[in-house]
Amino acid sequence: MRLTVFNGSPRGKTSNTKLLMEQFCRGFLDRPDNQVEVAYLNRTKDLEHQVEMFAKAEHVILAFPLYTDAMPGIVKHFIEALEPLRGRPENPSLGFIVQSGFPEPAHSRYVERYLVKLASRLGCAYHGTAVRGGVEGCQMQPGWMTKKLFNGFYLLGKNCPAEKGFDESILKMLAPWEKMPKGRIAFFRLLNKMGPGNFYWDHQLKQNKAFEQRFARPFIEELKD
Ligand SMILES: Cc1cc2nc3c(=O)[nH]c(=O)nc-3n(C[C@H](O)[C@H](O)[C@H](O)COP(=O)(O)O)c2cc1C
Known part of the structure; x- marks a missing residue:
């Protein structure tokens, strides 16, 4: 079987999407004779070629x-x-x-509804949509933190393409709840109060030399004048 993957992240080869799709492809390639080709949609000058790839593809994951x-x-x-x-x-x-x-899969359900329609409008057999939240930061996380996430994508690829689409139990593993459970919200509130909850964003602010101005309210200051 041939799988054609289109990576739609503007970050291209440095994206979280790439990390997840590497796991997915590893699973898919576990079956003998399976083949994968990958295209990066941030290479916009290749658009014509990418459309051709789609036209000739057997199975596509976007x-x-x-x-x-x-x-x-x-x-x-x-x-x-x-x-x-x-x-x-x-x-x-x-x-x-x-x-x-954002960690809540609920945010992605609107675009999922569009994707179901898109497959039908193109006349493609719809394989399903896998939704996963809380992915930002996975490039910095140690192996034990990403193990479950990567394993979920590996299993999804291993079971692809299934006759009835993505395996429901794996989709559930990737998105175990739609809205964050109350206990988890309380935990994150506590973490934020104590400091480490901001570690990732503080790191990003420092990298962009914006940490010192993190509480700046330029428009409010303007209104005062
Ligand atoms: C311009 C921009 C807009 C974003 N908007 C959302 C959003 O509406 N909801 C959300 O949950 N995450 C949002 N994110 C976070 C990304 O979805 C998240 O970081 C993702 O893992 C990035 O994947 P990538 O590295 O493959 O591009 C946004 C990120 C950027 C840069």
Whole structure:
């Protein structure tokens, strides 16, 4: 079987999407004779070639991060370029992976509804959408923290493509709850009060030389004048 993966992250080869898809592909390639090809949608000058890859593909996974509760512009641009392939009987089966920074999968369910429609409009067999929250920061986390996450994607790839689409039990493993449980909210509130809850964002602010101004309110100051 041939799998064509489209990575829709603007970060391309340095993206969290790439890390997750590496695990997915590792699972898929566990079966003998399976093959994978990967395209990065941030290489926008390759758009024509990417559409050709889609046209010739057997199974497609389009994976992207949630950006402002929707998809990155490069993904929308790619989808619009697929218009001429609409309704072809030889179109590939199509599955999606949406991963986000916020931990709650509920944020990604709106774009998921669109993706179901998209597969149907293109005339592709819909393979399902795997949603995963809380992915930002996974590049900095030690192995024991990402083990479960990476294993989930490995299993998803190993079971792909299944006749009835993504395995429900694996989807549930990746998104065990829609809204954060109360106990977890209380834990994070406590962590934030104590300090380490801000570690990741403080690190990002320092890297961007913005840490000292983290409480700045420039527009409020302007209003006072
Ligand atoms: C411009 C921008 C917008 C984002 N918007 C959201 C959002 O609306 N909801 C969310 O949960 N995460 C949001 N994120 C976080 C990303 O989804 C998250 O960091 C993801 O893991 C990035 O994946 P990537 O490295 O593959 O691009 C946003 C990140 C950026 C840079």
